Amino acid sequence: MKMIGFHTPELPDPLGLDLAKLHGGGSCPSEFYGETHDGLDVYVRYRGGTLRVHVAHEPGDDALDDGECILEAEIGPPFDGTMSLTQFCTNFGVTVEGGIPEETDPEAHLYANLTGQTTFWKVHLHRITIETSRKIVDKARSAFPNALLVKPIYVKPEPHEGLVLDRVELTTPEKLDTASVYLIDGPSLLTDIEVSPGEGILPKSGQLQISASFSSWQYSLEHHMALLPMAEKELGQTFYVPGKQKDLPKEIELITDSLNMSASFTKDDETTRGKLASLGEAISQLIPPTNLERIELETGNRIDYIDRPIDPVVVEWCKSGQNRWISIMRENRNGPWIGVRPTKR
Known part of the structure; x- marks a missing residue:
């Protein structure tokens, strides 16, 4: 999957299917x-931008396990997974x-427009440091110099109620302190x-x-790294990978996270697409391709070289430092442990 890209839905031919009943959501x-x-x-x-429709072969059969997939289409943008029954x-x-x-879903108007009239732009980046994430937001602000960079401020009206949006405030890349921000091009004032x-x-x-x-x-999230202690136990070695690991010395720790960005615009808006x-x-350019080597950790043998964009x-x-790796993994349940790191050549 591309880490940065555009997607304009192309609806398949109508199924022409009339049903006796249909319910669901989520x-x-x-x-x-x-x-x-x-x-x-x-x-x-519908999940991950992909829609699948299954129909059973015989009455009493399970449509998913014993049926036929009559439609499988990549419709929405990556990671999209919300659609109302009416839509x-x-x-x-x-x-x-x-x-x-x-339409009975009160939030249906907020879901992605999949009619083909809207183009979606998505960015999904793994293992990004806080330092680089701020540079990326600064690049966005430079690309849209008249836009307002704002952070949402949430409040809890009553102790037993959930958070609701109260207002937005201006911020800068250097002062980001909320889990999400918005760069809004068009308005000149917060109002x-x-x-x-x-x-x-x-x-x-x-x-x-x-x-x-x-x-x-x-x-300050502690990343789920279930494989790392397994590898250390089986191999009798200590490995360090980016992310907040439990009890990791501060001088070794490197916080990383996934950075996601998105926007949507009318498909004929070539100016916005170009920007x-x-x-x-x-x-x-901030995350250039890096030559990596994959090492079989038990033997120390090099498997191959790969190029990937890395912070x-x-x-x-x-x-x-020693024993520092971008990732520790195994390609199948009983396969060898593999470490991935930048090449030293």
């Missing part, structure tokens, strides 16, 4: 369960008792940005919203 995945007029089970799943029926040619069900306590920052005509999320701006493409190139701060950290 998010990541959205799942719907139905039945044809001749008693065949139907299962629909599914409308976009993919499905009816229930001859009609399109009325030009519309917010809703329950729905967040609202889309508005003439405004481009670029979201950037990076949990470690706000939270986002230039921003993507600028981000790529330069991570590269320097790996090279500055």
Whole structure:
């Protein structure tokens, strides 16, 4: 999967399927369960931008395990997984008792527009340091110099209630202290940005919203590294990898996290597309391809070389001490332990 890219949905031909019943919902995945007029089970799943529709072969069969996949299509942007039942029926040619069900999902208007009229821009970067994440946000601000960089401020109205958005405040890349920020191009004042306590920052005509999320701006998270202690126990060695590890000395620790950015715009807006493409190139330059070696840890033998975009701060950290690796992994359950690190050549 590309770490930076555009996606404009292309809807497949309508299924032309009328069902006796259909229900469901949810998010990541959205799942719907139905039945044809001749008693065949139907299962629909939307996750990671991919939609699948399964129909059972015989009455009583499970549609997923014993049925046929009549539609599999990459529809939405990467990591998207929310769709209402009405949106599914409308976009993919499905009816229930001859009609399109009325929309009952109060948040349906917030879901990704998959009709093909909207283009989505996504950035998903692994093992990014706080230092580099701030540089990336600064690149975004430089690409859209008139945009406002804002952070959402949440409050809890009542002790037993959840957090709701109260307002947005201006911030800078150097002062990021919330898990997500928004670069909004179009407004000149904070009062030009519309917010809703329950729905967040609202889309508005003439405004481009670029979201950037990076949990470690706000939270000191301990990363789940289940494989690392297993490798150390089996091999009798100590390994260090980027991320907040339990009881790791501060002089060795290097905090990394995933950085996600996204924006959407009308597919015919070539000006916005061009600016986002230039921003993507600028981000790529901050995380250049790095030559890595894969080592079988038990024997110390080199397996091969690979090139991957890696945060330069991570590269320097790996090279500055012993037993420092970008990742420790095994390719299958009983396979050898493999370490990945920058080459020293």
